[in-house]
Amino acid sequence: MSLTSPAPQPAQDAMPSTRGLNFYQEDRNLQFLCEALMGAAAFERARPLLAEMGAVAGGELDELAAQADKNPPTLRAFDSAGRRVDEVVFHPAYHAMERIAFSRFGLAALSHHDGVLGWPGRVPQTVKYALSYLFAQSEFGLLCPVNMTDSAARMLEHYGSPELKAAWIPRLTTTDFDQLRQGTQWMTEKTGGSDVGAATTIARKGADGVWRLWGDKWFCSNANTDVALTLARPEGAPAGTRGLAMFLVPKRLPDGAKNGWIINRLKDKFGSRSMASGEVTYEGAVAYVVGEVGNGFKQMMEMVNLSRLSNAMRAAGIMRRALLESLVHARGRAAFGSPLLALPLLRASVMEMLLDVEAAASVVFNSAAVFDRWNGGSAEDRKLFRILTPVAKCWITARARTVTSEAMNVRGGNGYIEEWVNARLVRDAYLGSIWEGATPIVALDVQRAIMREQCHEPLFAFLGARLQQVTEPAAKPWVDVVVQAVESLRRRLDGWGPSLARRPSSRPSPWPTFSITSSPRACSFTKARRSVTARRTSASSWSEPCMSSAGSSRAILTRPRSARAILAGSIRRSAGRPSRLQLSLGPAASPEPRLT
């Protein structure tokens, strides 16, 4: 079934499902972003892979994920002779999903070797993120171990000793499932995940020159890991984050013996239930320093920053799944003699979701493209990536909670029933906002990126350049919304201190100077948007009134949502083609204002 085909008149008792759909083929927005950001050659090469992942996500993976969610892992602490083994026992569905992620699509290997998936050279980040985005639409929890294995390898590539690199990178990045070793990052203690500097885990170097760790880690995802990157304080090191070192702690020692850590129990979690998160105690675990002893926290933050983009991508993925569920349901189910999607209030709610979904995907894939450019050596893009990741993590994970809840509402009573995917999407969405830094902590990180590295400068330049590319006349008022919002942000930053104050520049301003026009079309759209968004005016900076003199446009121009749509590049020049809104929502019973 295609979302772009005309909706047949649904049967009165229809309960349509997404089962068997190809999640890539159905996603015109993803296709558009991939084509725009990957470059023609890479897009052509990626297309069959994306279509394959789309089919897997809409079929086999979806079924496995449902089984794994209903059969969460258990801890086998002791063997039959009472010896400590600390094994995590999974449902076979979880291992089948691991094979799809690590082996069939090599999601943790793509960034580390040339030739994975038959790619000539290294697979671009945009491709990796697009494949993972499709995977996330069916299985959220497993992408945590995938991402942590991937980023642990990257940490070792950057900071590991030659011995650690040789011992671990090949095994963390192989697509041979039997040879694969998985990684993780454990730093949160009972003292708190936000105040990492309060960590109490101690590292002691013995007379034999070997480091050993003592202490508790309170949240340990991928509890069955083969190797953990962790933070501990060497005896005598200063308090706070400056005294923390990063250690690699293997599960097994070189002779095959179990290392000195135990899993006390597994967490009984609200969501992400397929994957094991535990509580771990180090009891003299043998550990190896990664990088400089006094640099542990800084290195860990680098790893966390990568994980934050992955986190945002996963949230964007489940938002997209929530939207797809809503579209399929609302087009295939009827009330009062017409498809649900033709009912104006429901249609407006789905349109709101669609804007969030397109904006979130655009932020994620643009960030992945920036990551590719940074990997190619661009210093400016390193700074841009530095600020984009916490911004994306903060905003997208928050919107995911709303979008998945809305999707539950669109499905009605069935949305609340565990046989449908909606409840799982809601549960998974809530985790995104908490781990890898709860929202206020990530917001403070954005502030750090601004204060310490002036990362807002490349961000503003990036936004300005994107806005310059908007040529659609109907979009001009919306461009002004973003311009005004950024100007307002600028004014606030000027007040943060002399180092942030605008410097006179010889370069011309990148900002477009569109004037706001009140065309009849814009006005009709304005009215529609006003009715949709009136109940949702936010107190965020995006909602600052803009200085438009066009009265009829004024209200809508103060809405944050429209700014996001432009920001995300969601409106493109259509030159006579139907807009994606038209394509995605399909025909309506009553005429609706269009973006094009």
Ligand SMILES: Cc1cc2nc3c(=O)[nH]c(=O)nc-3n(C[C@H](O)[C@H](O)[C@H](O)COP(=O)(O)OP(=O)(O)OC[C@H]3O[C@@H](n4cnc5c(N)ncnc54)[C@H](O)[C@@H]3O)c2cc1C
């Ligand atoms: C399922 C799951 C799996 C996890 N897996 C891992 C893992 O593998 N490895 C790992 O290291 N951690 C893991 N975590 C831990 C997670 O990263 C932390 O829960 C998170 O960082 C918050 O820390 P906390 O729970 O100690 O809350 P706290 O640090 O106590 O924070 C509580 C609240 O206070 C707010 N707050 C704190 N400081 C400030 C401030 N300065 N200003 C304003 N507000 C503030 C926080 O934002 C938060 O909202 C996992 C968590 C969950 C739920």
